Amino acid sequence: xxxxxxxxxxxxxxxxxxxxxxxxxxxxxxxxxxxxxxxxxxxxxxxxxxxxxxxxxxxxxxxxxxxxxxxxxxxxxxxxxxxxxxxxxxxxxxxxxxxxxxxxxxxxxxxxxxxxxxxxxxxxxxxxxxxxxxxxxxxxxxxxxxxxxxxxxxxxxxxxxxxxxxxxxxxxxxxxxxxxxxxxxxxxxxxxxxxxxxxxxxxxxxxxxxxxxxxxxxxxxxxxxxxxxxxxxxxxxxxxxxxxxxxxxxxxxxxxxxx
Numbered sequence: 001x002x003x004x005x006x007x008x009x010x011x012x013x014x015x016x017x018x019x020x021x022x023x024x025x026x027x028x029x030x031x032x033x034x035x036x037x038x039x040x041x042x043x044x045x046x047x048x049x050x051x052x053x054x055x056x057x058x059x060x061x062x063x064x065x066x067x068x069x070x071x072x073x074x075x076x077x078x079x080x081x082x083x084x085x086x087x088x089x090x091x092x093x094x095x096x097x098x099x100x101x102x103x104x105x106x107x108x109x110x111x112x113x114x115x116x117x118x119x120x121x122x123x124x125x126x127x128x129x130x131x132x133x134x135x136x137x138x139x140x141x142x143x144x145x146x147x148x149x150x151x152x153x154x155x156x157x158x159x160x161x162x163x164x165x166x167x168x169x170x171x172x173x174x175x176x177x178x179x180x181x182x183x184x185x186x187x188x189x190x191x192x193x194x195x196x197x198x199x200x201x202x203x204x205x206x207x208x209x210x211x212x213x214x215x216x217x218x219x220x221x222x223x224x225x226x227x228x229x230x231x232x233x234x235x236x237x238x239x240x241x242x243x244x245x246x247x248x249x250x251x252x253x254x255x256x257x258x259x
Contacts, residue, residue, distance in 0.1 A: 004144060005132050008151045009194035012124060013187050015155030019162020020183025023169075023176050030167045033236045038160030040240030043227035044247025045157035046124075046219050052255040053150040054127060054216035057134065057142050058209040072209035079210070080123070080217025087119055088225065118186045120161065120226065123218030124154045125190035129197025130211045136198070137205045149258050153251045158187060 030038075055073060062069040128151050134142030166183040170176060197211070231240025 004148075005136070005198065008132055008147055009125070009128055009191045009198075011148075011151040012121075012128060012154040012158050012190045012194075015158035016121070016162040016187025016190070017184045019159040019164075020166040020180050020187070022163040023166040023179045023183070026163070026167060030163065032234065033239050035164060036231045036236055036240035037243040038164055039227050040231040040243035041247035042157035042160050043223045043231060044244040044249075045153050045251045046223050046227070047244075048248045048251035048255065049127070049150055049153045049157075050216040050219045050223075052252060053131060053146060053153070054212045054219075057131075057146070058212040058216075061209045061212075072207075073213045076210035076213030077217035077220075080214040080219075081221050082217075083214070084119075084123060084218045084221035084225075087122070088221075118189050120222050121158075121187055121190045122193050123215055123222060124158070125193025126197045127215035127219060128154060128190070129194035130208070130215050132194070133198045133205070134208050134212070137208070145258050146255065149254045153254060154190075156250070157247065158190075162187065 058073045062072045131147040131150050135144050135147045162183050166179050169179045
């Protein structure tokens with residue numbers, strides 16, 4: 001496996017780890033306004049990445065199907081939504097707004113919060129893995145620069161996500177060191193998901209458009225189900241909206257300029 005791929009799948013993990021490290025520099029909790037800004041920014045990056053880095057290449061790969069070129073994108077996207085919906089229903093975790101604890105279980109509140117962030121990181125790792133698999137296969141719609149941009153974009157949105165999971169754990173009374181390592185471990189699933197997806201996608205490269213849009217659907221589920229409600233509820237929701245716009249534009253610029 002090349003250095004480009006190894007570094008690419010580790011970049012998002014680095015973003016989560018750096019975000020978790022903010023527990024050493026910030027107070028014991030994040031203000032509501034700052035949390036909405038971070039959440040909105042992360043949502044904007046994910047929406048832009050879903051379209052320019054995943055949906056658009058999938059549609060370009062299916063052009064030979066003519067009028068039915070939308071089929072792989074539509075099918076893969078809906079399967080991705082369904083997959084995350086299934087995980088969301090079956091996994092005992094807390095939603096990021098800390099109000100809905102999902103299925104009843106004997107797990108501690110902090111454990112559920114960690115599971116929630118880990119669940120979010122699965123589709124992001126899959127997205128990076130799928131794009132790198134497409135580049136490895138020599139797919140014309142996927143470039144090395146495009147794969148790197150997606151990894152960087154997800155790392156950017158993982159930074160605030162790492163802080164969002166670490167700070168509440170600190171507020172629960174955990175030590176800063178333990179909180180940091182929990183944040184790091186919540187992101188460790190991303191490179192694992194990336195590598196597994198690369199190996200699987202390399203074996204079934206003919207269905208690459210379905211895999212690309214599967215990852216897009218999974219990411220969009222996280223945005224709609226978790227991030228947008230959190231940034232929009234209560235006071236200061238306008239800050240979340242502005243941050244969403246900035247995150248979207250930043251990811252769009254990176255993808256168009258460098259991809």
